[in-house]
Amino acid sequence: MPEQFIAPSIDWFALSPYLVMVAGALGLLVVGALTPRWPRGLYSLVSALTATSAGVLAVFIWNDVAEMGPGTLVGGALSHDAFAQFVTIAVCAATALVALVTDAEVRGTVLEGPEIHALLLTAATGAMVMGASNDLIVLFLGLETLSLALYVLAASERTAAGQEAGMKYFILGGLASAVFLYGIALLYGGARSTNLGEIVARFQSTVALERNDSLVLAGLALLIVGLGFKVAAAPFHVWSPDVYQGAPTHVTAFMASVGKAAAFAAMLRVLVIALPFHRDDWRPVIWVLAIASLVIGSTLAVVQTDVKRMLAFSSVSHAGFLLVGVEAAGHRAGEQISGDGLESVLVYLALYSVLVVGTFSIVAVVSRHAGGSTDISVFAGLGRRRPVLALALTILLLAQAGVPLTSGFVAKWGVIQSAVAERSYAIAIIAMVSAVIAAFLYLRIMVSAWLADPSEVEPEPVPAMTGVAIALAAAVTLVVGVYPELLLGWTDAVSNFAR
């Protein structure tokens, strides 16, 4: 008997951030194609404004969620909770910053135009959907929207290195997506649904013996491998140094911020929210991944000579820190009092996104002046040429190292705090020690910037919009570092309102 098709009711306001982003992307493409070249910087401004307004809308939606409690949208496809809004806000902030930086990077090349901004906005929409998805298939769609746009962005520069980066990213990203998707399929076989809420309900109501646990476990393993690739956790990080180095710097900034934030949001959705009943199965795996990422990321970062490669490995080590938080969240996933793990990961993601965009923006400014080279030697004497820029770099690098009074310290403190609260002392100590090893790397860049003799005397030009993005990133880093309550008072709500 054919069932009556009932269209799901749609709360348009709750979807407005996505709609704004997609409209911005399409608008840029269509209007951009129909009109003559816009005045310089306008494309960037429009896309930054689009992202900002989507972020502001998410704040209003957050208020709604706080008043009415969490729910789902579009027939259970997306969740309507504080978690989703938080990811949206973080992604939008990072996207806006990247959009500002992009302008100077593509100026005067064939890439100047609306396309690259449309791609950025599309990718960001994918990332937002990943953070909000309440269904594994929707999650996959978000992931692919993000990834496909990122493949193109990574290969957008017509240099040998850029194309190679795009190619490697595409092949390994495709592999990761396929593995991830296979994981979804097997999990579907075990849980009879791809909807996160239904998966939880199913495992809650059935006794372990009645479940098809082998399919679930196999699916879980594949999901972790797929997500491990996407977050660049060791040993699945092998693509990241090449891609980070070869991709245009503004795209690298986007990958390291939005790409990582979305992948971790997806990981939290899948592991902590959908599979709390298998937490004892996935937690040890995360433990191993975390330690591998921390150790490999920080030790290999130290021996690099290219700044973008260094930052790629440092980003692996940051992924390790985030996994420490995921591991902590795994101790009491699904319980009434679920600890601070989830919240600490989200705070880390938001703060790290801003940090890393700021850092890569400075790398972009310096390397552009040095003819595209990102070797550490091009930073020599930056303190003499551009003291303010060097100071901003110092603040951002100290934050990455986790020195107090910067946002990086707040982020690390939160993660370690949640790990210690769950008595994961070993992982907390390993994380802190590897942070010290990684600090050596940031010191090397700072030494080069302040203490090495300048290889170049001409100060590099700092484009206005890039300058604004760097200043914003540094300001956020310091303000949150000195008075973290600004952010924390607000994020306390996240775990309460996550479904």
Added chain:
Amino acid sequence: MHGAVDFPLLSMLVLVPAIGSLLVALSPRRRPEYAKLIATVTSVGVGAMSVWMLRAFDSHSGGFQFVSRHPWIESWGISWHLGVDGISLFLVVLTGVLFPLAIVGIDPHNDDPRRDKPYFAWLLLLEAGVMGSFVSLDLFLFFVCFEIVLVPMYFLIGGWGYEGRVGAATKFFLYTMLGSAFMLVSILATVFIASANGLGRITFDLVELAEGASFAASTGRWLFFGFAIAFAVKVPVFPLHTWLPDAHTQAPTAGSVVLAGVMLKLGTYGFLRFGLYLFPEAARWSRPLWLTLAVIGIIYGAIAATMQGDLKRLVAYSSVAHLGFIVLGTFAFTSQAITGSVMQMVNHGVSTGALFLMVGMIYERRHTRQIADLRGLQHVAPVFAAAFTVVMLSSIGVPGLNGFVGEYLILIGSFLTARWWVVVAATGVILAALYLLWAYQRVFHGEPDEENRSFPELRWKEGLVLLPFIGIIVFTGIYPKPMLERIEPAVHDLIEHVSDRTGYVEPQPAAISIDDEHGEGE
């Protein structure tokens, strides 16, 4: 709290240098003289406030005074909680006094006057961090300050130091950060375990934790060691000392003065304030280890100092020995020894600070620190030599000068509880006389050769900078009572706290009391 002090004195001590640092950083680049002016005014102001605090301090109370407490990061149970007691009082004053001297009296020797600006900004930030570490009563706040001092010090060594500065600065930064890594985990674990065992809530407040929480013996020991590693690196205790000679030697003179004067005290102070106070049982239990390391440090530091050809390295190794005494006194667990330790922290700050200052002056004149290159300076610069003699004798611990009082108290106080360690440590006193006098003899005695004949005499400005140092050295040497009576009550409370917690009974010496034993000094 003493009197009705509404003025947030301690917050000002921390915030004023921080704001000053910001102002220096924002001052116009083309007018480097503004930077020095702002730095001078700020640091002198802070110094004046700290001296005023010394006057207003209630010497009969062992508790925390000038307490200021405000919520800071409420979601994490962290507050802006400051206070001083007799243990931290003199360290705060020392910090307040040392920084203006370093800022006013020591030239940064910049090739480019525009580099004065960052130099002063870093120095003031360093002052804020050190002050914050000494007055904070919140574990988070303490950690923040303890860790933040690395950054300005790193840049001071790396930016204004000598030949091997980058390596020394990096070594210093990583060593100390590694220690702090353990402390961070330990702080968090302390807070969570305390909240689960008796306290019932998450708080980083030192007093609440120390008074309200109790730890199982083995837990407490682990936690204590997390803290202890950080402090032991900072002190530095014997096997972890290798960063110190490099950092000291390569640092600019002001950096060395501050490093020796107050920064090393962060470690010894940390042991007293956080080690003994929070984990009395673990501190008691691990006593033999620390006493042994302290004594090794004393002997090793002395022997290594004897063998140095570089004056600055010699002074650096002598610091290792002196700090060994302080650690010895700390872990002797008697009122006298701990009082002596606190006093010795200040004494070492003054005398070693002055030594580094004078070695800096020698380097500035002769562009060498090698003992072999210097000879007969007494003939050409008698006043300089006289000042050096006073400072050196204070460092050796000659009666009548400040070093004697502290060292004597440590040795006699420790004798009751750590007899054999004291016997070995006492030989360190003799060694100290040996290496310093020998060095003095080689540098100042004899006939000056061609190069040393033109060694300029002490200038007025240099004399004025040295005067406060020598004043303190002589005053505390002759009349230590005002200092001791302010330290005593706090130390007494600490020992009582340890006794309450561990059932430890402090052995009472037969007929020695504070007033008698300083008869010879007066």
Added chain:
Amino acid sequence: MEPTTTSYLVLAALLFGIGATGLMIRRNPLVMFMCIELMLNAVNLTFVALATRFSDIDGQTAVFFVMVVAAAEVVVGLGIIISIMRRRPGATVDDLAELKG
């Protein structure tokens, strides 16, 4: 013998494995790309088999989404591969070694 759900799942797993192995051992970007497509289609087979077993529509709709995504991937992937091939005809992934550290 009537094929059961399990046989479909095993077949899909084999196809997925072949795709993954091909991706590892082949060096021609185009072939590697085909291997990814093979893997995606193996997943599709899994979805269809399971959906039939559960008589559930969700699994079947998932397949449509995957097909759309795969098509989009072809567009992007071929674009990147062709632009590289144009620059360096006959290149294998081993020739792409500009980036290493």
